[in-house]
Amino acid sequence: MTIETPTKNQELLQEFTAAQREAAFKSLSPDMIAHLREIGTVTREASGTWLYEAGMGAYDFYVVVSGMVHIIDQGDQGDGIIGRVGSNAFIGELGLLMGQAPFLSAKVVEDAELIRLTGDEMRAVINSVPEIGDVIVAAFAARRELLMKSATANLTIMGPEGEPSVVRALEYVSRNRIPHRWLDTRQAEGAALADRLSLDPAQMNVVLRGDQVVKRPDNPGIAYALGIPLDVADGTSVDLTVIGAGPGGIAAAVYGASEGLNTLVIENTAIGGQVGTSSRIENYMGFPTGISGTDLAYRGQIQAIKFGARFASPRTARSVEQTEDGWNIKLCNGNDICTRSIVVATGVQYRRMPLPRLEEFERAGVYYAATELEARFCANTEAVVIGGGNSAGQAAMYLSRHAKHVHVCIRRDGLAATMSDYLLKRLESDPRITVHTLTEVTALHGDKMLSGVTLTHKENGDTHVDTKALFIMIGAAPNTDWLGDKCKLDDKGFILTGEAAGGSTPFATSCSGIYAIGDVRSGSVKRVASSVGEGSVVVSAVHGYLAGLEA
Incomplete structure (x- = not known):
C-alpha cells in the first residue's frame, strides 16, 4: 500500500518511524495470499465500483490481487485520496477488527481482482495463522495512528474553544482513538462551515462526511452516529x-x-x-x-x-x-x-474539591487529565496543578512544555512521601516549574472561562495567579x-x-x-x-x- 502524492498525508508519513511505515504498508507474501484465497471469495470488480463507503455499517476485508483501489476521505471540501492500494496489499484498518463502521471509503479505480473475507473469516485467520495475523493487526494499528494524525473529515467536531461540551466531545474521541478533526467556529474555516450548514457557532455540533449534522450529541450519540457498536443485545x-x-x-x-x-x-x-x-x-x-x-x-x-x-x-x-x-x-x-x-x-x-464555582469551570479551565488535548489550552498562560502524587508530577512535567509556567500546589511540606524520586528531582530542577508547599487553591476567578486562582499559603497568606488552566489530581474516590x-x-x-x-x-x-x-x-x-x-x-x-x- 502506498500513499498518494502530493497530499498532506505525505508530510504526516514522515512523522512515522521506519517500523510504523513498514507495518502500515506491508504487502502480503504469495503464500499468505494463497492461504487467504482458500478461505475467502475471489471477486472481480470493475473500475468505478465502491467496495464500501464511510458510515455504511459492517464491511469486508479485501486483498488486492491485481488492479488499484483508492481509499477516500469524503468531506466538505470534496473527496480526498488518503491512499492507493495495489497488488498484494490489503484494505482495512482497526475499525474492521473492532466491528466499527468504516471511517473512509474504498473505490476501485482500475479493474481489480480481489479476495474478500467477511469480518468473522478475517478474525478466524488472525487467531489461527499468526504469521498473517501479525501483519494484519500491526498494519491496522499503524493505519489508525495515521488516521488520527490526518484530521479526517469523516467526523468534524464544531464549536468554540473552551466550550465545555466541545472539550467533552474531544476528550471522548481522542481517548477512544476515533479519527476526527476540530474546527473552532470562531476561526474562519469553522465559521464558514457553520454558516453553510446554518449551525449556531456558539454550540457544539458534529458534522459527518461534510454535510450530515448531529446537533449537540452526548458521547453515546457521537458513537451511534459513527456506527461504533455500543449496545450489547439485551440478555x-x-x-x-x-x-x-x-x-x-x-x-x-x-x-x-x-x-x-x-x-x-x-x-x-x-x-x-x-x-x-x-x-x-x-x-x-x-x-x-x-x-x-x-x-x-x-x-x-x-x-x-x-x-x-x-x-x-x-x-x-x-x-x-x-x-x-x-x-x-x-x-x-x-x-x-x-x-x-x-x-x-x-x-x-479524582475527588472533587470543595471549591466555590468548581462545577461551573469544569472543562472551561478546570481539568482532571493532562493529555495532548488539555495541553493545547495551556498555550500563552500559566498552569496550576493540584496534587502531590506521580500523576500530578507527570502532568507538571508535560505541561511545562506548553505553558508559560507551571505551579504545583500541595498541602504537605514536601513531595518525598508521595512522589517517585525520579519525578521529584525533575520537578525541583526544572526552572519552568514552581512547587508551592503548604499551599491550597482557595478561590476560582473568571466569567464563563477560568481566568485566575487564589493560592493560600498556610503562613504567608494569599497570592493571585492568572491562569486559564487548573489541573486537579488529588484524592482517590473508589467507583x-x-x-x-x-x-x-x-x-x-x-x-x-x-x-x-x-x-x-x-x-x-x-x-x-x-x-x-x-x-x-x-x-x-x-x-x-x-x-x-x-x-x-x-x-x-x-x-x-x-x-x-x-x-
Whole structure:
C-alpha cells in the first residue's frame, strides 16, 4: 500500500518511524495470499465500483490481487485520496477488527481482482495463522495512528474553544482513538462551515462526511452516529464481564479472551480509565523512554480484541443482581447482561474539591487529565496543578512544555512521601516549574472561562495567579456506588477481597463469582504494573470458579 502524492498525508508519513511505515504498508507474501484465497471469495470488480463507503455499517476485508483501489476521505471540501492500494496489499484498518463502521471509503479505480473475507473469516485467520495475523493487526494499528494524525473529515467536531461540551466531545474521541478533526467556529474555516450548514457557532455540533449534522450529541450519540457498536443485545450471555477498561481490566480481558472465555468489557468513559489521563509513564517496565497512558491502553485493547474480547464504551453498569446462572448486570441503557463471572476493575476517580464555582469551570479551565488535548489550552498562560502524587508530577512535567509556567500546589511540606524520586528531582530542577508547599487553591476567578486562582499559603497568606488552566489530581474516590451493598467494602468504600472478605482466592470478593482488581480493591498498590499483574492473575481464579460450576 502506498500513499498518494502530493497530499498532506505525505508530510504526516514522515512523522512515522521506519517500523510504523513498514507495518502500515506491508504487502502480503504469495503464500499468505494463497492461504487467504482458500478461505475467502475471489471477486472481480470493475473500475468505478465502491467496495464500501464511510458510515455504511459492517464491511469486508479485501486483498488486492491485481488492479488499484483508492481509499477516500469524503468531506466538505470534496473527496480526498488518503491512499492507493495495489497488488498484494490489503484494505482495512482497526475499525474492521473492532466491528466499527468504516471511517473512509474504498473505490476501485482500475479493474481489480480481489479476495474478500467477511469480518468473522478475517478474525478466524488472525487467531489461527499468526504469521498473517501479525501483519494484519500491526498494519491496522499503524493505519489508525495515521488516521488520527490526518484530521479526517469523516467526523468534524464544531464549536468554540473552551466550550465545555466541545472539550467533552474531544476528550471522548481522542481517548477512544476515533479519527476526527476540530474546527473552532470562531476561526474562519469553522465559521464558514457553520454558516453553510446554518449551525449556531456558539454550540457544539458534529458534522459527518461534510454535510450530515448531529446537533449537540452526548458521547453515546457521537458513537451511534459513527456506527461504533455500543449496545450489547439485551440478555446477552457471556462467561466473563470486566467492568472498567483501565490497565487491570484490559489485562483481564486479554487473558480471559486468550484462554477461551467469552469476554465482554464495559467502560463508562474511555478505554484506559484514569491511566488514560496520564501524558507519560516512565517507570513501566519495557518502555525505557516512557509511554503515554492512552498508548499503553490502546495496545492492550488491540491485544484483547485480537483474541475475541468485545468492548462497549461509553456504557455504564448501574446495578448487579445474582441469578441462578450467575449474575445479571443492568446497563445505563436498560439492557441486561447475563454473566457467569465478573471482574470489577472500575478504579478510582479524582475527588472533587470543595471549591466555590468548581462545577461551573469544569472543562472551561478546570481539568482532571493532562493529555495532548488539555495541553493545547495551556498555550500563552500559566498552569496550576493540584496534587502531590506521580500523576500530578507527570502532568507538571508535560505541561511545562506548553505553558508559560507551571505551579504545583500541595498541602504537605514536601513531595518525598508521595512522589517517585525520579519525578521529584525533575520537578525541583526544572526552572519552568514552581512547587508551592503548604499551599491550597482557595478561590476560582473568571466569567464563563477560568481566568485566575487564589493560592493560600498556610503562613504567608494569599497570592493571585492568572491562569486559564487548573489541573486537579488529588484524592482517590473508589467507583463502587453501582455495586450497592452486594460486596463488602472497607470504611473508605474500597472493595474487600481475599481473607478480609471471606474469599477463597486473593481477589475474590464476598460475592461468589465476583472478583476485584486494581485501584478499586482495598489494600492494592496503586501502580499501573500491579493492576496489570492482578488483571492477568485473576483469570486463573475465574477459570477455577467456572470449572467448579460445571463439576
